[in-house]
Each structure stands twice: as C-alpha cells, then as structure tokens.
Amino acid sequence: MxxxxxxxxxxxxxxxxxxxxxxxxxxxxxxxxxxxxSEISKVISRKSIESGPLSMWRYKDxxxxxxxxxxxxxxxxxxxxxxxNLGRYLGLDQLYIKNDAVNPTYSFKDRVVSVASTRAxxxxxxxxxxxxxxxxxxxxxxxxxxxxxxxxxxxxDDLEQGKIVGASVYGPTVVTISGTYDDVNRLCxxxxxxxxxxxxxxxxxxxxxxxxxxxGYEVAEQLGWRAPAHCVVPLASGALFTKIWKGMNELSxxxxxxxxxxxxxxxxxxxxxPIVDAYNLGDSHIRPVKTPKTVAKSLAIGNPADGIxxxxxxxxxxxxxxxxxxxxxxxxxxxxxxTEGIFxxxxxxxxxxxxxxxxxxxxxxxxxxxxxxxxxNGLKTLEAVEHIVDTVPISPTVDSFAxxxxxxx
Amino acid sequence: MAKLKVNxxxxxxxxxxxxxxxxxxxxxxITNIRKAEVRDDFGWVMLxxxxxxxxxxxxxxxxxxxGVQVDLVSGDVVAG
Numbered sequence: 001m002x003x004x005x006x007x008x009x010x011x012x013x014x015x016x017x018x019x020x021x022x023x024x025x026x027x028x029x030x031x032x033x034x035x036x037x038s039e040i041s042k043v044i045s046r047k048s049i050e051s052g053p054l055s056m057w058r059y060k061d062x063x064x065x066x067x068x069x070x071x072x073x074x075x076x077x078x079x080x081x082x083x084x085n086l087g088r089y090l091g092l093d094q095l096y097i098k099n100d101a102v103n104p105t106y107s108f109k110d111r112v113v114s115v116a117s118t119r120a121x122x123x124x125x126x127x128x129x130x131x132x133x134x135x136x137x138x139x140x141x142x143x144x145x146x147x148x149x150x151x152x153x154x155x156x157d158d159l160e161q162g163k164i165v166g167a168s169v170y171g172p173t174v175v176t177i178s179g180t181y182d183d184v185n186r187l188c189x190x191x192x193x194x195x196x197x198x199x200x201x202x203x204x205x206x207x208x209x210x211x212x213x214x215x216g217y218e219v220a221e222q223l224g225w226r227a228p229a230h231c232v233v234p235l236a237s238g239a240l241f242t243k244i245w246k247g248m249n250e251l252s253x254x255x256x257x258x259x260x261x262x263x264x265x266x267x268x269x270x271x272x273x274p275i276v277d278a279y280n281l282g283d284s285h286i287r288p289v290k291t292p293k294t295v296a297k298s299l300a301i302g303n304p305a306d307g308i309x310x311x312x313x314x315x316x317x318x319x320x321x322x323x324x325x326x327x328x329x330x331x332x333x334x335x336x337x338x339t340e341g342i343f344x345x346x347x348x349x350x351x352x353x354x355x356x357x358x359x360x361x362x363x364x365x366x367x368x369x370x371x372x373x374x375x376x377n378g379l380k381t382l383e384a385v386e387h388i389v390d391t392v393p394i395s396p397t398v399d400s401f402a403x404x405x406x407x408x409x
Numbered sequence: 410m411a412k413l414k415v416n417x418x419x420x421x422x423x424x425x426x427x428x429x430x431x432x433x434x435x436x437x438x439i440t441n442i443r444k445a446e447v448r449d450d451f452g453w454v455m456l457x458x459x460x461x462x463x464x465x466x467x468x469x470x471x472x473x474x475x476g477v478q479v480d481l482v483s484g485d486v487v488a489g
Contacts, residue, residue: 028414028443028455028482136488156487181487188486190411202486236489285446285453287418288480298489305484347489
C-alpha cells in the first residue's frame with residue numbers, strides 16, 4: 001500500500017507526479033515527497049511499528065515506496081547507546097550515541113540508498129548510479145548487487161585506493177573521472193539527464209533523502225517513544241539534519257510521540273562550514289565554499305543542496321551551529337574510541353568535537369537526553385588517525401618487556 | 410542544444426557589474442533568470458543557460474574569470 005500523493009516543490013509549492021524528478025521546472029526548487037497522512041494515521045501505531053522487522057523498514061508506512069519488496073541489506077535499528085563514560089567526561093548524565101557505523105556498508109548511507117534502490121526498482125530502472133568519494137559509493141554498489149541491478153559509480157581519479165576497493169568488491173562499474181571537483185559534479189548532472197538510470201542523489205533524490213527520517217524515528221522509539229532534548233548532527237548537504245527533524249515531527253503529528261521541543265545542533269568542520277557560517281551571519285542564503293579543505297571528506301560538500309532547509313530546521317528548533325577546528329576532529333575520534341569503544345570516521349570526530357563545544361557554551365543541560373549521531377565507521381578513514389599509532393617495541397624477553405612498560409604501569 | 414541550471418554568486422566588488430548582459434553579448438548562450446537576490450555585500454542569481462555545450466563551457470569560464478562563483482543549482486552531487 002502506497003501513501004505517496006506525489007512530489008511538491010519546496011519553494012513554490014507546485015505539484016508533480018511521483019516520478020524520478022528532483023527539481024521544479026518553474027523555480028528550480030527541490031522536490032519533496034507528499035504523503036497522505038490521514039490514511040497513514042489509520043494504519044500506523046506504536047504496536048504496528050514494534051511488530052515490524054528490526055530494521056529501518058519497520059517504518060515502511062512513512063517511506064516513499066509502493067510495494068513491500070524492499071532492497072534491504074538489514075539496514076537500520078542500529079544501537080542507541082547510553083554513553084556513560086563519555087557523558088561523565090563531558091558532564092552529561094543523559095548522553096546517547098546513535099551508532100550508525102554498524103550498518104551493512106558501515107555508514108548511514110545505507111538508509112537512503114535502501115529507499116532509493118527500492119524506489120528505482122519500482123520505476124523499473126535497470127541501472128543505479130552515484131557520484132561519490134566514499135560512503136555512498138560502497139552503499140550504492142552493495143544495494144545494486146542485492147537488487148540485481150547494474151551499478152555505475154563515478155569517482156574522482158585521485159581517490160584513495162582503499163575507498164575504490166570498498167566499492168569495487170560488490171562488482172559495479174567504477175568510472176574514474178579526471179578533472180576538478182566541479183567537473184565531476186557537472187558531468188554527473190549531465191549524465192543523469194542523458195542516461196535512463198537511477199542516480200540516487202540526483203533524479204532519485206526526493207525518495208533517497210527520505211531514508212534519513214528513519215534515524216529520527218528510531219531514536220524516538222529507542223528512547224521509549226519520546227524525542228530527545230538535543231540532537232547533535234554532522235552536516236554535508238544538510239539533508240540528514242532536516243530529515244531527522246522531519247521524522248520526529250511526523251511521529252508527533254501522528255500522535256506516536258508527545259509534542260516535543262528538541263533542539264537541533266549542527267556541526268561542520270572549519271575547513272568546510274557553509275551552513276554554519278550562514279547561521280552565524282544571520283543569513284538565509286548559503287554562500288558555497290569553492291574548495292573545501294577538511295580531513296572530514298564525507299562532509300566536504302561546498303555547495304549543499306539542503307543547506308537553507310537545515311538552517312530553517314535549526315532556527316525552528318532553537319538549536320545551535322558550531323564549526324570544529326580541523327585539529328579537534330581526530331581528538332573527537334579518539335575521545336569516542338577511548339571512552340565508549342566506538343571507532344568513528346572523521347564525520348563522527350566532528351560531531352564529538354562539536355558536542356564538546358556546545359557543552360562548553362552551556363548549550364546543554366546535563367539532565368537532558370542528548371543524542372550524538374555517529375554516521376560512519378572509523379575503518380573508512382584510517383589515514384586520518386594513522387599518526388596516533390604508538391607501539392612499544394621489545395625484544396622477546398621478559399626483562400625487555402618489563403623495562404619497556406615500566407613507565408606505563 | 411544543451412541546458413544547464415547554475416547559480417552565480419557575486420562578491421561585493423562585482424555586484425554592480427552587468428555580468429549576465431555581458432555574457433549574452435560575448436557568447437551565443439541564452440540566459441534565463443529564475444531567481445535572484447542582490448545586496449550591498451553580495452548577490453546571487455539562479456538561471457538556466459541554453460546553447461551549444463562548448464559555448465556554455467566557454468561562457469562559464471569567462472564568468473569565473475570576472476570573479477563570480479559558479480555552482481550547480483542542484484548542489485554538489487558528488488557525495489561523501
């Protein structure tokens with residue numbers, strides 16, 4: 001049963017059919033899925049959700065698909081961990097980590113790609129595609145394999161070998177593009193207009209982005225059907241931030257959680273912080289960053305498609321925006337690893353470093369439930385932390401060992 | 410004929426310059442403005458360009474040479 005009414009322009013409100021479209025022809029605004037919430041309210045309940053699978057698809061009634069043949073690798077319903085050690089360090093009694101690093105391809109991208117690939121198959125596309133420098137590539141390749149679709153992955157030709165392997169193992173066609181970052185963006189947009197393929201974050205974007213709502217649903221359910229007081233989220237395009245907010249609002253509107261007053265806090269790295277900068281300037285327009293320079297590659301979106309909507313969500317929620325010095329990103333990774341045993345990629349380092357800043361600014365009451373969103377696995381960005389390796393070399397004797405560790409006991 | 414949806418961002422020193430008019434004079438490219446905002450300190454214009462692909466490329470190279478930043482309306486599609 002589908003509850004999709006169609007697509008609607010977020011700027012001018014024009015309506016479109018639920019086709020593979022992403023931009024309003026008239027004003028160039030982005031399109032968003034419109035649902036029949038009155039019908040959804042008749043079938044959805046806490047009980048119906050709780051009786052569903054332990055995956056993101058337990059929220060199927062609120063996702064933009066028509067059938068029940070999902071392209072599912074087992075994504076979602078990831079752990080929400082009460083981070084007592086990190087909380088003690090930061091002075092927060094109710095700190096939780098939403099650990100999305102444990103998804104099938106080790107990032108939250110599996111949520112959006114699971115929806116996009118399911119919808120792509122419903123549209124009878126035979127090929128799924130994306131342009132990526134990391135997490136999205138692996139997820140699209142894996143879902144393409146599961147769905148029995150051809151997969152094309154477009155990457156800059158200077159991408160690290162490890163990231164190419166992480167996508168190639170699933171058997172897609174990996175196309176390396178020479179030229180600047182702008183060139184790659186432009187080419188992929190043109191290819192999406194030229195080839196009858198499902199580009200997950202271009203012509204499938206209205207459906208794709210909705211997958212991130214499930215993070216908001218899960219956090220609320222895992223907290224006992226209530227929204228947290230604070231969400232701390234990393235921003236690249238801004239879509240994740242807006243969809244977590246949207247997801248919690250949908251649950252409230254449907255009566256599944258009480259009305260809430262969650263403050264949404266955005267975090268970006270100093271080397272690429274166009275959305276945070278716009279907030280600090282009091283601006284509603286995002287000034288694109290021409291050349292992002294950050295170790296947090298998964299957040300290096302200089303021209304964020306959903307930036308203005310993320311700003312709107314932040315302002316509506318009364319949250320805050322912080323940009324994190326580059327040198328604090330690795331410190332954030334280490335802090336989370338050493339306190340909670342969770343190894344996150346650089347985007348997670350931005351979140352933890354940003355959380356520290358927000359606490360320092362007295363932005364969070366210690367007793368208020370606070371959720372930090374960890375969206376990718378540290379094994380994906382080993383190069384960022386290689387320098388912290390500090391081994392203890394010894395000879396194969398007990399004395400050598402005793403001498404070497406004398407000052408470490 | 411190709412079409413491309415782009416966003417021009419003008420720094421404060423370029424705001425007074427009629428860059429889009431100049432583009433139309435220098436290149437056989439149709440400019441179709443959909444949205445814009447101009448302030449003292451910066452401005453942005455969202456528009457569609459239509460013409461031969463090579464001419465669009467040349468026109469955008471020239472626009473960049475004036476100091477105007479050019480970005481795709483759709484935002485960056487190369488994701489992390």
